[in-house]
Every structure is written in C-alpha cells, then in structure tokens.
Amino acid sequence: MLTVSCPNCGAPVTFRSASLPNRVCDQCRSMLVRSDDGVGIAGVQAALPFDVSPIRMGTRGRFDGRAFEVIGRVRWRWTDGSWNEWLCLFGDGSHGWLGEAMGQFMMTHERALDTIDPAWRLKLTRDARVGDTVMLDGEEMTIADSREVLCIAAEGELPFTAPPGWRIHSTDLRSGSGRLANVQRDGSEVHFYDGRYVTLAELKPTNLRAIEGWKAPVYG
C-alpha cells in the first residue's frame, strides 16, 4: 500500500498493489503511473459517461468463496454499444475483471497464454473467425465475436493506463456451459482471460451503488 499526493492536484491517492501501477486521480482525473522513481503523470483520463450500473468503486462481494473489492473500472465501446470492466482486487492480492454488458455479469481472470494448447493459441491470436470453435481444457468454445474495441474512459486503480481512444482487438469465446474467455490483442501484446457468467445474487455484493427510485437488493 502506497499513499502519495497527486502530482497534479495534491489530493491523496492510494496504490494498493504493486501489480496495479496505474491510477486515475479521483479529483483531477490525471492518469498516474507508479514506478521506482516515484509517481508520474501519464495523461488525463476522460469523464465517464452516465450509466445506471449497480457496481461502483468500493463494492465488495465474493466469488467462489474469495472476497473481493472493486477498485477500478474501464469502460469500453464496440460498434454496437458499450460495457464496463470492473477491476476486482481479491484478498490474496490477485485481481479479476467483473464484466458488465447488456445487464449480465461475467467474472474473468487473466491466464498465461502458454497454458493453452499451442495449436489453438495461434487460432485465437491470428485468425479468429466468428463461429469457429476452439478447444479449451477439453471444452468446446465458440468464437462469438472478434473485433476492434475502443477505450472510452477509466477510473480507479488499473494494471494498464487505459488512455481514452486506445484501440485493441478483442475476441470473445463462449461455451454452452456459461464459461467464457476473451483474448485482447494490442499489436504484439496479447492477454488471455478465462471465466464464466455470474449473477449479482451469486456474488452477494454489498456497498452497491444506490440508484434513485430503485430498491437495492440485499443479499443474505
């Protein structure tokens, strides 16, 4: 844990994990980067457009018995809409992404690319075509989507800077069992995420965002 003053506005900013070197200042929206030399400014983050997501910074929940807290968020856009990726910091210091799209939630964790069969690895990173199937750990996954996505804005702590206007290539995979995977490619850099659909009730979240006129559910 490292708390410093924002080099731009002086407001206190906290870095909770060494593996999350980026942070957007809550006050002035400066993109801060932590390094051995201290904390520097990498640019200015855009304002997040209004949405009615029930998740917010500080929302806590449990996934597969492990407690997490939401500490960051990236909002992405594709040709047919936008979605949120909420960064969840787990108790053991690892992190996962709680995706929120079309009113549905999905939890994914980054996984090393070399843990998947090399034959399928190439398919996923080079010529992913919608409708093609890929075997992941013996489970058949279908490529549901493969296209360029655009970063709109971000907040909180992040493993990357996520500048507004950042374009990456994203490939989505689905299985019949509710499992999903995602490959993100930015030039030669490739990240692989594996996870499944979840429901809010299953995560039993607390500290949800209060939305005017709506009763927030209480999960026992």
Added chain:
Amino acid sequence: MAEADTLSPPQAPAATAITCPSCGGTVAIRAAGHSVTVACEYCASILDVSEPAVKLVVEHHRRRAALDIPLGTRGTLKGVEWEVVGWMARSEGGAYPWEEYLLFNPYEGYRWLIYNRGGWSFGEQLTVVPGGGWGGLELDGAHYKHFFAEGTAQVDRVVGEFYWRVKQGDTVRTDDWVRPGYMLSREADDREISWSRSEWIDAKTVEAAFGIRTESGPWPPLPHQPSPHVAWLKQALVIAGIAALAIIAAAMFAGGSRTLAEQTLTIARDGNDQSATLGPITLRRPYQPVSVRAEVPSLSNGWVDLEYTLVDRATQRAFNTYKAAERYSGRDSDGDWSEGSRRTTADFASVPAGTYDLVVDYKGNNWLGAQSIGDWRNAAFAPEMRITVTSGGAPFGVALLALILIGVPVLFGAIRHAAFEQARMGESDFAPTSSEDDD
C-alpha cells in the same frame, strides 16, 4: 456533512433524457449505459444513442404508439420490480403477431414480458446453451419437447430503448421447445445464436403487477401453458384413491356369506302351482342381505316361475318377490344358439334380524319339442329344483356403484385435461395427428 456523505453516498439518478432529432420530443433514457437504440415514442424514428451525440438512423413521422403498458410503467413480478423500457411488435412474416415488452431493473438486468393471443410469458436471456436430449432439449435437469421448428420472427414495430441495434424488419430464425409452464427459444441470425427461456404467467398476475386489463385467455392454449386441470386432477386422484380404499375395505369387512337353508324340490310335470316352505331361517345381524338361488339342472326350452315370500315368524312381516328361470336353445342358420339360464337368484335387501320362513310358490313348464337333458313328457322323469338361501356377502354391486360415482368427476376432469392438451399440442409443428384440417 462530509461524514454523512461517506456514510450514504448520494443516489445516482435513474434516468437521463435526450431530444429526438426528428420530432424534438424529450425521450427518457432509463437504462443509460446499456441502451444502444431508441425508437422515439412520439414519432417512431430510430435513434442511435451508443455515443454521446444522438444520431438519427431512420426517420419516421408516425403517430404516437398507444401501448397497453406505457413506457416507464413499473410492476413487480416474482418479487422484483421492473420498469418497461421498450416494446416490440413481432410476427411471423406478418402473421401470428405478438408483442414483447423489454423490462429493466438496474440491479437485475433485462427481462421480457411477452404478450401472445391474450396469454403472457416472462422471459430471460440464457447464458448457457441447453443440451440435447431424447427428441428434445435438457436444461437444469428438465426436459423440453420441440414444438415449433424453423420459424421466422420479424420486428414489425419498435418503441423505446434497446441494448442492441434493433430496427423494423429485422428477421431471425426461431425454434421453440416446451415443457408445462416453460418455453425454450432459440433465435439465430447470420451472426449469432441466442437462447432464452420464458415462463408462462397468469394474466391476473400481470394485470395486478402493471395495472392493466387484458382480454380472456388464449384458445388454443399457448404452447407452454400448463393445463389448468392438472393440479385438480392430481389432488382428485389422491382423494378418489383414499375413498376407493375405504369403500373396498368396508365392503370386504361386510363380506362373509353364510348358507342358511338348502332344499331340493320336485317340479310337477303338469305345470300346476306348487308350494314349499323352507325354515326356520335365523338372521342374527341387525340388517342383512338375503339371497335365494334356484337351480334347475334339467331345464331345457322351458321355464320355472317362482314367487318367494320371506315371512318373519314373530311379526308376520313379509318380503315378496318374483323370479323365473328360463332357458332356450336351438339351431338356426347361424348355428347353435341358447339364451337364458338354468338358475335365478333373488336378492332381498335390508332384512332385519329375526326368525323367518321362506315360502316358495313355483310352477314349471316347457315347450313341445323339448330335448336333451331331461324330457318332461317322460312320466318317469322328475325335474328337480335346488333352492339355496344365503345371507351376507360383500356388497360388490353397491361398492361398484359408489366407485363409479366417485370416478365420474375424475374422469370428467381427465377428459377436460386431455382436451386442453390436445388443443395445445394441435398448434405444434410436431403435433401427433397431421390429418387435421388446417385453417
């Protein structure tokens, strides 16, 4: 103040608004962040709201749509409050129209409220793909039968906001599978396949939730509409089973017959009236059935007339009845025939306890041309009649009557259930009978 803020953060607003670039109307956005397309509720123009600057996709100048459940209406279904944010009129190429309301709750996501021919369903997008089963699909351990195959569904009209790019004329290929109360739907276009499950809901529930009134329910029933008779039928079968067991047990308990008197009488060949008295017959139970059986082994093409009088020695009260044993046989173009019986039984009901005599007045006769067993014209032949008096015995006739009376309403319910199921299945592409006229 600052402390209060951290304890209870300010509530985020639930909706924003945009201005329709076509008609200038103010259109509420109730699912901000999710909505991609808005069909203006005033002029029906299709707007792209995926980016901060609203873009006009298709311009329309229609009259304001009058929805049964207006946009923004809230209602509670299954314990969750939902707000109507969108509405689509869909059909199969213009025929078989239905309506779909898109419901939203920021904490629960989206659901569908589907209105079809006066019936309602509550639908949810699936995140899993149902597995294949015997001639159908399996989901969460339940089996669904294929009902509609290779249909097409088009969007005829839209109002409100949607989380995908929707427009009039959008067409998908559809398949549906059902089990009582639920339907699985598969919608496929060139790009993706989506699965949803909808649950049939009672019109009264929807009327109460959204404060509307709907017409009477659909007929034929919706494919996944559960038979309204099945719940009653199940309970009635249990009740009928208990009643039947009680009746059978009581009948067996009442059973156990006893022979009270037996006598062999000789029938005069001249056909004269004869009389005999059997007794004393002692009846011990407060009330009992008494049966008198007469058997004439040598009866052939003739008859024996019987009049029984059961007289209580103490009170002289009499029970009286007439019987006849007749037996005819012969041969004609169809071969041998016979009718009647060589025996006849008289049943006396509710005979009180006491000591009785049975007076048998009888008269035998036969036809000319009598043959076989015994020839009554033969002077040496003495036809005999055996009289047996018994009491008790299980009241099978009454028990059967009681069981039938109990079974009739169950049968009636079963017929109504079968008629409902037949009408429901008649709509299916996989209906068992294909010879029916299609209109």
Added chain:
Amino acid sequence: MRTGTFLFALYAMGITGLFMLATAYAWSPFADTGRSGPRPAGVFIGPTHK
C-alpha cells in the same frame, strides 16, 4: 383450484359415507326387494316367452 379440490373431497366423503350407511343397513339398489319395498299384490310377473 382449492375450491374444486375441497368440493370433490366433500363429494367423495359423501359417497363413501352413503356407502357405509348402505352397508350397515344392507341396502342395495340392485336388490329385488328392499325393506320398505311395496308388495306388488296381485301382479303376476310372468316369464318372457320367446
């Protein structure tokens, strides 16, 4: 459905009760003569000749 089930239960109980009563009094609608059956005096019921 509740009312329907209740009514049928009532009906089944009624039939069962009537059956018990009939058994106790050895009554039967199929009997040739009952306890209170009128005596058909002077009526001759003859055989049905073919």
